[in-house]
Amino acid sequence: MKQLKNKLAAGFVALFAFGTTPVIADETCQSPYMPKITGQEEFVYVWTLGEAGVGDESDKLVTVDVRPESDSYGKVIASLSVGGLNEAHHGGFSADRRYFWAGGLDTNKIFIFDIHSDAAKPKLHKVVDSFVKDSGGAVGPHTFYGLPGRMMITALSNDKDHGGRTALVEYTNEGDYVATYWMPTAENPQGAKIDSPVVDGFGYDVRALIRKNIMLTSSFTGWSNYMMDFGKMLKDEAAMKRFGQTVVQWDLHTRQPKKVMHVPGAPLEIRFPWGPNSNYAFTTTALTSKLWLIHEDDEGEWHSKPVADIGDPSKVPLPVDISIAADDQHLWINSFLDGMTRLFDISDPHAPKQVYEKKIASQVNMVSQSWDGKRVYFTSSLLANWDKKGADNEQFLKAYDWNGKELIEKFSIDFHKEGLGRAHIMRFGSSKLYSS
Amino acid sequence: MQTVPAGRVFVNGVAILLAGVLLIPGSPLQAADTKSSWAEEASRRASEPVLGLPKINHPEENQPTPGKIALGRKLFFDRRLSINRTMSCAMCHIPEQGFANWELQTAVGVEGRTVRRNAPTVLNAAFYRVLFVDGRDTSLETQYIAPLVARNEMANPSAGYVVELLRSLEDYRGAFEANFDGGPSLDRIGKALAAYQRSLIAGNSPFDRWLYQGDERALNASQKRGLGLFKGKAGCVSCHLIEETHAIFTDNAFHDIGYGWWREQQRQTPRDHQQVEVAPGVVYPVPHAVIASVSEKQQPDLGRYEVTQDPDDRWKFRTPSLRNVAVTPPYMHDGGFAQLKDVLRFYNEGGRAHDGLDPVIRPLELSDRDLRDLEAFLTALTSPDIPRLIEEARTAVPDNW
Numbered sequence: 133m134k135q136l137k138n139k140l141a142a143g144f145v146a147l148f149a150f151g152t153t154p155v156i157a158d159e160t161c162q163s164p165y166m167p168k169i170t171g172q173e174e175f176v177y178v179w180t181l182g183e184a185g186v187g188d189e190s191d192k193l194v195t196v197d198v199r200p201e202s203d204s205y206g207k208v209i210a211s212l213s214v215g216g217l218n219e220a221h222h223g224g225f226s227a228d229r230r231y232f233w234a235g236g237l238d239t240n241k242i243f244i245f246d247i248h249s250d251a252a253k254p255k256l257h258k259v260v261d262s263f264v265k266d267s268g269g270a271v272g273p274h275t276f277y278g279l280p281g282r283m284m285i286t287a288l289s290n291d292k293d294h295g296g297r298t299a300l301v302e303y304t305n306e307g308d309y310v311a312t313y314w315m316p317t318a319e320n321p322q323g324a325k326i327d328s329p330v331v332d333g334f335g336y337d338v339r340a341l342i343r344k345n346i347m348l349t350s351s352f353t354g355w356s357n358y359m360m361d362f363g364k365m366l367k368d369e370a371a372m373k374r375f376g377q378t379v380v381q382w383d384l385h386t387r388q389p390k391k392v393m394h395v396p397g398a399p400l401e402i403r404f405p406w407g408p409n410s411n412y413a414f415t416t417t418a419l420t421s422k423l424w425l426i427h428e429d430d431e432g433e434w435h436s437k438p439v440a441d442i443g444d445p446s447k448v449p450l451p452v453d454i455s456i457a458a459d460d461q462h463l464w465i466n467s468f469l470d471g472m473t474r475l476f477d478i479s480d481p482h483a484p485k486q487v488y489e490k491k492i493a494s495q496v497n498m499v500s501q502s503w504d505g506k507r508v509y510f511t512s513s514l515l516a517n518w519d520k521k522g523a524d525n526e527q528f529l530k531a532y533d534w535n536g537k538e539l540i541e542k543f544s545i546d547f548h549k550e551g552l553g554r555a556h557i558m559r560f561g562s563s564k565l566y567s568s
Numbered sequence: 569m570q571t572v573p574a575g576r577v578f579v580n581g582v583a584i585l586l587a588g589v590l591l592i593p594g595s596p597l598q599a600a601d602t603k604s605s606w607a608e609e610a611s612r613r614a615s616e617p618v619l620g621l622p623k624i625n626h627p628e629e630n631q632p633t634p635g636k637i638a639l640g641r642k643l644f645f646d647r648r649l650s651i652n653r654t655m656s657c658a659m660c661h662i663p664e665q666g667f668a669n670w671e672l673q674t675a676v677g678v679e680g681r682t683v684r685r686n687a688p689t690v691l692n693a694a695f696y697r698v699l700f701v702d703g704r705d706t707s708l709e710t711q712y713i714a715p716l717v718a719r720n721e722m723a724n725p726s727a728g729y730v731v732e733l734l735r736s737l738e739d740y741r742g743a744f745e746a747n748f749d750g751g752p753s754l755d756r757i758g759k760a761l762a763a764y765q766r767s768l769i770a771g772n773s774p775f776d777r778w779l780y781q782g783d784e785r786a787l788n789a790s791q792k793r794g795l796g797l798f799k800g801k802a803g804c805v806s807c808h809l810i811e812e813t814h815a816i817f818t819d820n821a822f823h824d825i826g827y828g829w830w831r832e833q834q835r836q837t838p839r840d841h842q843q844v845e846v847a848p849g850v851v852y853p854v855p856h857a858v859i860a861s862v863s864e865k866q867q868p869d870l871g872r873y874e875v876t877q878d879p880d881d882r883w884k885f886r887t888p889s890l891r892n893v894a895v896t897p898p899y900m901h902d903g904g905f906a907q908l909k910d911v912l913r914f915y916n917e918g919g920r921a922h923d924g925l926d927p928v929i930r931p932l933e934l935s936d937r938d939l940r941d942l943e944a945f946l947t948a949l950t951s952p953d954i955p956r957l958i959e960e961a962r963t964a965v966p967d968n969w
Contacts, residue, residue: 265968
C-alpha cells in the first residue's frame, strides 16, 4: 500500500511540474497538453490490423503522405509490421508528441513508436508486454491519453472473466508502470457519488478538462464481446446484456472517481470542446444511437443527458468515432453499420442539429479532422470480428476536403489492394514539430 | 492479503454469496500463501464422500494429493498456456460464475474465435463417465488436450509445445518433480488438472440434507412438491437420476429431447428479424440481412452423431447433471435458454416433436404452479460450498507474463 502511495506522490509532482506551463492543444480531439499541428499535417499514421490472406497478415503502423506538394501525396510511404494479430485499435501521442503509443486489445501489448527522429518513417522504440501483470489484471489497453510525463491508459476488460470490469492504468513516458485505478463498481464505489441505477465498472475512453480538474471515462464491453463475431453477439442475449451504461467523472489530479452518471447503450468516444468557458463534453452511445451531453450546472455539479438521435436509432446504425471542430461549432459522427458520416451543428450544445450527411462506404469507423476543419479523413475498421464480411468488408483511408457545404474526395487508399489490412485509428504527424 | 466479499449475485432470482479475494499490492501478507492448507482441505474433500454424492472413482495411478491439486489449480488459471497468452481454462470456466460462463451463450476462444457450445460448469465433472456433450472423451486426465490445441479455444500449435513451455517457465521449476516421478509431460499435466477438477465437488445442498440426512426443514413445501413432480408426473428422474444413497442427476447417456433438432431448424431458416436488446428495456428488431452482413457462417451441431457417425445418434446430447444448475446459466448445449423457466416451458410443451424424439419426452400438462414448484426444486440443488471453492480457486492471481 505504502509503495503505491509513493508512486502516486511521484506522479503528482511530475504532473504539477509540467502542468504549470500548459501548451494548449492539438488537432481537435487529443490531449490538450500536447503541441498541435495548426497548419497542414504532413503525414497520417494509421494503426492497422493484420488480416488473414492480406499481405504479411501482421498488425502494422502505416504512414501516408498528405503533403499536397509531395510526389507521393496520397500514397503509403512507410509500413512497419509489429508481428501478430494483437487487435490493433487505438493509440495516442505522449504529451511531448515524440512517441506514438498504440495498443493491442487482445494480446495486451503496447507498441511505442518513435515518430520524432524521422516523422516520415516511424521506428518501433519499445514494446511493453507486461500490461496485465503490471496492472494487476487489467486487460485490453485502449485509449492512450498523454498527460505531462505520463500516459493514462484505459483498459476494457480484466483477466478474471474477460468481462467489462476494468481500470485506468498509468505509465511513465518511459513505459514504466505507475498505478492502477479500478473503475468504481456497485460493491466498491470508492467514495464516488452514484447517480445511476447501474454501476458497471466498465471502461472505454478517457478525456480531461484541465481547468476544471476533471477527467471523464466512458464504458464499452469486455474482451468476450469485443473479440467475438459481431453477428454471433447480436444473437446472444446473455452477451448483449454486458454493455456499459455509465460515464464516470474523476478528479484529474488525485485520480479519484467522483461521480457515476447513467448513460445506457455503450458510450464510447468522449470529446471536450476547446472554448475557455465551455464546461461540457459529448459522447455517443453505440447501441442506442444517441448523442449525449455531459455538462456542468450552475452549482458545479456534472450531469448527463441525451441531446439528439443519430440517424434512426431503431435501425441500429451504430455510431462510433466522433470528431469535434476546434471552434466548437461542429461535430462529425460516423456510424459503422450504414457507413455514414453526419455533421452536427453543436453551437447550442443542449440542442445539436444534423446539418449534413454522406455515405462514405459500406462501413466506416474512424474520423479525424485538421485543426482548421478543412480536411477530414476516414478509415474503415471497427474490430477484426465486427467488420463486415465478404464484399462489404471495404478497408480504406479516404481523405476529403470540407468546404463548409460538402465533402470533396481528395484521395482514397484501398488497404486490401495495398496488402495492408484493416485500417483503424489515424493520427497526424509533422516533421515541423521537431525542428527547433 | 485482505479478503472482501465480492457481494451477492442474483441468478434465477436466488441470491448466492460469492466470496472474492482481493489482493492489495504491496501488503506484507501477500506472499503467505495458504496453499498447503486449502489444498489439504481440497484433497480431503476429493477423498471422502460428500453428502449426496457417490465416492469419487480416482484412477489407481492418480490418487489425489494436496500437491497435485495445487499444481492443477495453477495450470487451470495460467493464461500463458494459450498461443497468445490470453486464454486459460478459467477464462471459460469462471469460478465466480459457477465455474461456467454466465455472460455468453456459446464460448469465445483465442482471437475471439467462435465455439459452437456453451462452456459448462466443471463442478462435479468428476462424476461424468463421458465428457463433453457429445461424449467424445471419457477421462479428465486426457480431456484437457482438446481445449489446449483447439484452434478456437487455446490454439496451441501442438500439445508438445505446451510441455516445452512448462519446462521453460521459471515458476514451474520443480513443481512436477515434487508431485510426480518426473518433470512436465502430457501425462502429468493431465493428472494434475484432473486432480484439481476432482476437488471441485459441490454437494451438500438443501435437497441432500432433506433426502439423505432427514432434515425436514431443508426444503420448503414448494420444493418438496417440485421434487414430487420431478420424480413423478414430469418424469425428469428417468434421465436426471436420483438414487438411494446419492444423486448425480445424470444417467451419463445420450438422448434426443428435440432441442438440438429444433435449433438446427432455426439455423437453416432464420427469422426475418432478430430482436436485439440495445440497452435494458430497449429492444429493436434488426433485419436478418444486417446481422448476416457481420456474421460468419453458423456451424451445425449434430451432437453424439459427430462421434459415432450413427444416424440414430443425430441430435442426441449427454444428459447434464442438474446439481448447481441455478448458478450455471445459460442452459442447454448452446446456451440457448437464459432461464430455468425457459427450459421448463420447453419440457412442458413436449420438447419439439420429430422422428427420433426420445419417447419419454411428451407434453406434460403441468400447471403454472407445477412449473414454479419444479423451478423451486431445481434451486434447492445449489451447494453451500461453492463460495469456498471460489476462494480456493483465487488463492493466487491468474498467471500472466
